[in-house]
Amino acid sequence: MWRLSPWTALAARVLPRGIGSVACYSKTVKGHSNPLYSPDNLLDIATGFHKRNVQAVYLDLPARFTIPVDDTEFPAHLRGVTVDMAQFRHRLKTQNISSSVVDQLNAMNFVWKPRQHRWNLNIMALKTFVSEYGHAVVPQNFVVPEDSPKWPKESWGLRLGLFVKSARATEDKLTATRIQQLEKLGFVWDVNSTWQLRVDAMAHFKTLHGHLRIPSTFEVPERKSWPQEMWNLKLGHIVKNARGRQNTIPSHRVEQLTQLGFEWKLK
Template structure:
């Protein structure tokens, strides 16, 4: 990475840089705008790669890039969280908004977070946490009056408690009024990865289990969505060569929890190491389904070679 920080308007330490010096620095890739450099060189490519491997950009806050990947930000999870919650890299997010939206990145949340930081009036003056003019920030009150009611409503409306990372409680009458605007997906992520509300969870764990709260996102995705989808694909097609563009249709032939799953993208990510723990555990069944680890090798040996022999 080029040394030095961005030089603003072409100055370094208050001294104007002449055109020849600027040209020389340009030739060696000097980072005039260090924020833009980090975005172009590390952050955006990492988001693309994570989406390619996982089919989504719900990066857990605690996610760290595997060793041997020097071009990724080491703490990718916290980097994404800061973009969404603090408005980091906001100009870059605006510039690349179209691509980020294609990757299903919550651009709206990032932009709204940035706007909220710019407000002169503190956000808590209109927060649902205000009761009789007193701001209630204690964990017990938040849990019992905002979070648990939001979980109950989510379960009632969706039939499960697999809350997307970027889910925010909408301001409509189907939801508890005190929960409006609550970033419930972030709350869930913090419960899983940071141990927040541990006292309350220990007390209410039975009810959370009844609602289907997902403690391990990867395990839940594998056991409740991916494996049932692979089983169904095999049953309907007689093989497990899933096209990369295949998306589970929303019809009665498929498990409801798998509807809309980008199964082709998931299969490609599995080939590259995703869900390693789950695959290793269920390797016998995966093998029975005829899971194709090398798609091109399978196409060659099972379809092309037999044709050439005819």
């Protein structure tokens, strides 16, 4: 029988269903020279998982797992072995994988880059959400409905609301490419104040004060001189954060602020 760890049980509830994410856990195999981590063994392991879940759209192997000693879907020499996929991927970088093995893995829709794959799944789901609801403000508790023809099968059960929350919380760590992917879909970084609202607030500050040297503690006051939708916006914090992230902000945003007269370095 497969033995599920608490982490794996949790992951099974968080990750999309139907992508081959069954796993079990025991001590990690470390040996960097361990013959376990060979292209042929990877193919055997992937084939075993694929046989267990033929209907899966993608074959996304668990991060670490132990193959049961009595599981006949796997070759005898692999039964009872604990596999660490991070080790596998590290080892494969130094080995030549034959085109035959690559072709067979691709035929099973093997996931070569799990993190990028899960990002792509979330973007796919977000596109569908925007198509269905006309906006990208996803509720935090939103889960992609299962068995719905309106949604791609591989996204069923995906916790899209948590993905959106995480993207907002880690905006400063996202690449410019990923930020642009989200913004093309109308992604709202701050539910109460979008990027454009922030830019408009800076422009309004400049109109009122003649410059953009906004104090880091400045918060838009509730006054008639300011549009109501900008009230209480922590503009000083936004400006300070922008200066500290000039190298990671998408180029089109940098250009937008520069044309406005934004001072990236205070004198």
